[in-house]
Amino acid sequence: MKLLQRYLPLATLLAIGGTAIADPVIVRLTPPSKLFSLGVTNGPVIARFLPEQRFDLQSSIRPDPGMTIDSVEFQVDEATVSGVVTLKPGTGGVATNLTIGTLRAFETSAPGVHSFSVRAVQSDGKVATASGNFEVAPIAQRGRRARNVIFCIGDGMGIAHRTAARLMKFNASMGKANGLLAMDQMPFSGLVMTHSLNSIVTDSSPGAACYSTGNKANNNQHGVFPDDTTDNFDNPRVENVGEYLHRTQGKALGIVTTSDVFDATPAAFATHTQSRAAGSGICDQYLDESGRTGLSVLLGGGRKWFLPATTPGSGRTAATDYALADELASGWAIPVGQVDTNRDLIADFEAAGWRYAADRTSLAATPADTRRLLGLFSFSNMNVAKDKIDGRRGAKPAGATSSVVEDFGLPDQPMLDEMTDKALQVLSRNANGFVLMVEAASIDKQAHNMDTERWILDTIEFDAAIGRCLDFARTNSDTLVIVTADHECAGVNIIGGSRVAQSVLTQQLAQPSVRTTTYTNAVGGFLFTFPYSHFSIRTNVGTYEAAGFPKYVLGEDGYPVTTDIDGRMIVGYAANADRFEDYLTNPYPLRDSQQPFVTQEPQLRHPGGPSNRDFPTGNFLTGQIPDAVAAHTASDVPVSAQGRGASAFTGVMDNTDVFFRAMQAVVGGAQ
Secondary structure: OHHHHHHOOHHHHHHHHOOOOOOOEEEEEEOOOHHHHOOOOOOOOOOEEOOOOOEEEEEEEEOOOOOOEEEEEEEEOOEEOOOOEEEEEOOOHHHOOOEEEEEEEEOOOOOEEEEEEEEEEEOOOOEEEEEEEEEEOOOOOOOEOOOEEEEEEEOOOOHHHHHHHHHHHHOEEOOEEOOOOOHHHOOEEEEEEOOEOOEOOOOHHHHHHHHHHOOOOOOOOEOEOOOOOOOOOOOOEEOOHHHHHHHHHOOEEEEEEEEEOOOHHHHHOOOOEOOOOOHHHHHHHHHHOHHHHOEEEEEEEOHHHHOOOOOOOOOOOHHHOOOOOHHHHHHHOOOOOOOOOOOOHHHHHHHOOOEEEOOHHHHHOOOOOOOOEEEEOOOOOOOOHHHHHHHHHOOOOOOOOOOHHHHOOOOOOOOHHHHHHHHHHHHOOOOOOEEEEEEEOHHHHHHHOOOHHHHHHHHHHHHHHHHHHHHHHHHOOOEEEEEEOOOEEOOEEEEEEEOOOHHHHHHHHHOOOOOEEEEEEEEOOEEEEEEEEOOOHHHHEEOHHHHOOOOOOEOOOOOEOOOOOOOOEEEEEOOOOOEEEOOOOOOOOOOOOOOOOOOOOOHHHOOOOOOOOOOOOOEEEOOOOOOOOOOEEOOOEEEEEEEOOHHHOOEEEEHHHHHHHHHHHHHHOEO
């Protein structure tokens, strides 16, 4: 019964617990609804769609032992939905005795809350039914439409991340900030709730999918609703913003990120999967389904997925690739795809008319008349802003013979604002307008690592890209720019400033002899014992008036000359893992396990995790979570907007509301 309580809807449990046992049993009905899952109609409707936005109808049915499900019929508002309903078995765990009925690419234009139901007939004639609901959001016709919409997503960026970037770039004195970030100057702001379909704490896949589809998804999934199969690419789909606006208005889609392009946030704007880790299939989808998404610009890292498996550095595997079932491909009018580990995806992009840029130099040389642009600047995630800046300045970690970007083998990487400029240039050539997603991915990745200076500099880099978008919007008044985050990462907050000069802190670390003790802790599955310093780095943290006003100095490139200053800003983490901390800027980033050469020198010299970094001179800080790195939180995140329709982005809203408020401006117009 406990297993059933986790798996079956309330209405079914009531039937099982009483005398009216209905067999066969409907165990899942998609789109998800409180009516089906909880047996209630109060509260917000879970699944919402634009008029004529397409989505799949699906139900999982458990027949009686020895019986089969012979037919499944869907109804919306008590009218039978026409179309082919395919039947297939469920797979994996408790799903092995299920039959799944699916009707692909349903759409309706009627606004309001709709009832929908399923009727399943068993081989002995027994019938099972279940009901749910969904909403079609009303789109009012008002004013002029936004021709272009730009989503700027600072992955993991909460309020404190923005504050820290402002303080480092502009400082503050006598109680007032000495300057404002570009995102601070946008005229409308609000707060966004970020929960996913199955947790108060989201990961990036459903966090971004809310902005790209207007619907909730389970953690690790985007562009789909959950199902009862193990296939990563057969889930019930939801048409995303690129697909919808390309189909209905002929708009182009652009994706710019500092992460590997297979990563959750960029992939949520153009692909559909229940596994954000399925990189080969995700990247294949970018090209294979570009005719539906209107994808015209794809810039970031992730070259490993585009290289044949026989090429050094390739990440392509059969396990991460995809081939769609005929019924899905037919229902959505898309290619079937195929598992092909030796696919040369860069060559296929070029054969389809895309221009390819392999580095910053070739990106800058992209001709002005380019209409499709692919740029892959690293094997996996791009280097972060601090390390790219140090590379350009010729700076190296003490005692090193190479810069960090040289350690990764591809040092000529563009900054996010440079990629954004080029994306806007290419997308502007589409007469019908565009959707552009610009992501600063490593605000999140470096907050996970509790690498303070790296995520702050990535936030400053992000703000420079936002400035480019706002400049474009000022000369293209029919553009809406939205700045937000998919979630907050690490429970970041600014807790004060250092009480001591940088020279004093360095001296303390060099001579940690005030008091030592022995500490034993489990890290990486084993116990270790070591002496560590109690010179009280904690007493160096100034709170309240002792925090003062840190004073960072900017170089000509717009980034701090150094982040190791007297009275430096001190950041704490609420969702922190165990770590050593010395409050100095880390010379090396943590190893990135997604990089293909991470187990080889020179990347091997980089620290393996927060418990390896700053050891043994730093102080040990106990984490509050069992993970190896810091975690996401359920905190609300800020949203700011400027341009056509921006006035809608005020107050507290659900993350799905961001999608619908943006689409009101694009589809229905704004005053």
